[in-house]
Amino acid sequence: MKIYDILIETKAGEFLTHLYKYAMFLGTVIKAAARGPYYFNEVLEQLYQIGYRSLSIVSLTGIFTGMVMAFQTGMEMSRFGAKSYIGTVVALSLVRELGPVLTALVVAGRVGAGITAELGSMKVTDQIDAMRAMATDPYKKLVLTRIVALLIMMPLLVAVADVLGILGGLLIATANLNVGYELYKTTVLEALLMDDLVSGLIKPVVFAGLIGTIGCFLGMSTTGGTKGVGSSTTLSVVLSSISIFVFNFVMTKIFFLISGPL
Amino acid sequence: MIEIFELSKDFGDKTVLKRLDVVFENGKTTVVLGRSGTGKSVLLKLILRLMPLDSGRILVDGIDTTDFSESQMMDIRRRMGMLFQGSALFDSMTVFENVAYSLREHTKMSEMDIRLRVEEKLSFVEMSGTEALLPSELSGGMQKRIALARAMVTEPDYIFFDEPTTGLDPITAQTINELIKRVQEHTGSTVIVVTHDLESASFVAQKIVLLKEGEIYFEGTWDEFEQSQLEFVRTFRSGGKAV
Ligand SMILES: Nc1ncnc2c1ncn2[C@@H]1O[C@H](COP(=O)(O)OP(=O)(O)O)[C@@H](O)[C@H]1O
Numbered sequence: 161m162k163i164y165d166i167l168i169e170t171k172a173g174e175f176l177t178h179l180y181k182y183a184m185f186l187g188t189v190i191k192a193a194a195r196g197p198y199y200f201n202e203v204l205e206q207l208y209q210i211g212y213r214s215l216s217i218v219s220l221t222g223i224f225t226g227m228v229m230a231f232q233t234g235m236e237m238s239r240f241g242a243k244s245y246i247g248t249v250v251a252l253s254l255v256r257e258l259g260p261v262l263t264a265l266v267v268a269g270r271v272g273a274g275i276t277a278e279l280g281s282m283k284v285t286d287q288i289d290a291m292r293a294m295a296t297d298p299y300k301k302l303v304l305t306r307i308v309a310l311l312i313m314m315p316l317l318v319a320v321a322d323v324l325g326i327l328g329g330l331l332i333a334t335a336n337l338n339v340g341y342e343l344y345k346t347t348v349l350e351a352l353l354m355d356d357l358v359s360g361l362i363k364p365v366v367f368a369g370l371i372g373t374i375g376c377f378l379g380m381s382t383t384g385g386t387k388g389v390g391s392s393t394t395l396s397v398v399l400s401s402i403s404i405f406v407f408n409f410v411m412t413k414i415f416f417l418i419s420g421p422l
Numbered sequence: 423m424i425e426i427f428e429l430s431k432d433f434g435d436k437t438v439l440k441r442l443d444v445v446f447e448n449g450k451t452t453v454v455l456g457r458s459g460t461g462k463s464v465l466l467k468l469i470l471r472l473m474p475l476d477s478g479r480i481l482v483d484g485i486d487t488t489d490f491s492e493s494q495m496m497d498i499r500r501r502m503g504m505l506f507q508g509s510a511l512f513d514s515m516t517v518f519e520n521v522a523y524s525l526r527e528h529t530k531m532s533e534m535d536i537r538l539r540v541e542e543k544l545s546f547v548e549m550s551g552t553e554a555l556l557p558s559e560l561s562g563g564m565q566k567r568i569a570l571a572r573a574m575v576t577e578p579d580y581i582f583f584d585e586p587t588t589g590l591d592p593i594t595a596q597t598i599n600e601l602i603k604r605v606q607e608h609t610g611s612t613v614i615v616v617t618h619d620l621e622s623a624s625f626v627a628q629k630i631v632l633l634k635e636g637e638i639y640f641e642g643t644w645d646e647f648e649q650s651q652l653e654f655v656r657t658f659r660s661g662g663k664a665v
């Protein structure tokens with residue numbers, strides 16, 4: 161109690177305390193995952209809620225990002241007579257960086273915030289306690305199911321954004337840049353190596369873990385009525401977004417170290 | 423029987439329960455009275471171990487649950503039903519799903535049997551026909567009744583009511599009081615009602631416990647409570663008016 165009191169008084173101490181609580185939360189989630197009962201139907205429901213219902217906004221993000229990428233870089237590259245490489249640029253930047261990051265940001269805003277708001281309002285209206293009183297572990301029933309659904313859905317959503325982004329690029333390449341379909345297709349396929357596809361799949365899983373655990377953690381620790389739900393929800397989007405950017409940078413660095421200089 | 427020995431609970435600097443000793447006897451309705459903020463809800467939450475206790479012991483039918491883990495507590499909780507102060511119905515589920523919740527979670531009952539049981543409990547609380555509604559479509563008094571049906575659907579040995587009549591009009595409050603009495607007579611469950619509503623206490627109580635500043639101030643039957651000349655009992659009875 162004493163150490164805790166001293167800790168909470170400084171900003172750094174406060175940060176460490178929250179980090180400690182987040183680590184405890186992760187421990188609880190892992191313990192919940194280790195032993196049944198498992199709520200498969202709830203996971204299916206969440207797959208639908210999280211995945212299917214994010215599909216349209218993720219698709220739009222992908223298409224427009226691909227189009228604007230192709231347009232901007234294509235115009236610039238034409239000046240150097242390099243516009244035939246437009247497919248390479250669009251494919252690499254989408255699959256390596258923009259697809260995962262933008263999809264994750266959209267999901268953090270739509271799904272992560274939703275999870276925090278839902279769990280947070282259940283918390284402040286005693287529904288979480290009611291669930292425990294009825295001998296159900298909310299970490300198994302609510303938290304784990306949402307995290308698992310995110311982990312499954314995120315790579316699929318990113319894949320959709322990547323594919324639609326590349327198709328969006330194709331649209332601009334053929335319509336505005338006079339780069340033919342065959343050339344675009346060849347450059348795209350040549351650009352993408354196995355490494356890119358692997359990193360393009362690992363990133364979404366990591367982002368899903370961040371969004372899910374941060375969203376659930378903040379929801380489950382909400383206090384202070386409806387106002388508390390509001391501030392947890394905002395914090396959820398902010399923290400998820402920041403950690404997505406930071407982890408993306410770190411992972412990009414690591415992947416470059418592993419695959420060597422190009 | 424629930425036996426509580428020297429139970430203490432603090433929140434930061436604030437002491438809520440101070441070495442509380444109390445016994446809730448089987449098959450009886452005990453009413454815990456006290457001003458708002460004296461720790462009545464905390465007491466119920468500690469029995470269910472929805473929050474950790476600081477010190478003391480809690481025995482349920484002779485089993486010491488004090489050091490039980492969350493998963494060990496799950497078995498104890500299955501024998502208890504709780505009506506929360508704000509009802510705490512799952513707002514994403516219909517009335518039917520709320521009442522059926524424990525049956526679906528913890529029993530192997532068929533959907534048919536579950537349907538029958540839920541209908542029986544809904545008719546007990548006089549809420550038949552509301553199965554498909556969402557909690558948000560119900561008034562406060564109706565929500566309490568659904569929450570009562572949910573708390574008693576597994577026919578638990580212990581049922582706890584946290585301020586069942588607070589915030590209700592007198593007529594609705596009286597129907598809830600009658601329900602509480604009927605539940606106890608019907609099931610023989612051990613009932614704890616936490617309230618500051620004397621009307622309600624006089625109607626349902628077989629035993630009264632009055633809390634003051636985290637300790638038991640008075641313990642006895644309703645008649646003894648009515649006749650007691652202890653200062654705080656008199657103040658409480660008169661609603662704070664000078665006596
Ligand atoms: N989770 C909690 N965190 C901090 N303080 C709490 C918590 N729960 C209850 N309290 C405090 O404990 C005291 C008793 O609360 P409670 O048991 O809800 O009172 P009541 O007798 O009205 O039901 C109150 O002062 C309340 O502020």
Ligand SMILES: [Mg+2]
Pocket residue numbers: 462463464507584585
């Ligand atoms: Mg209370």
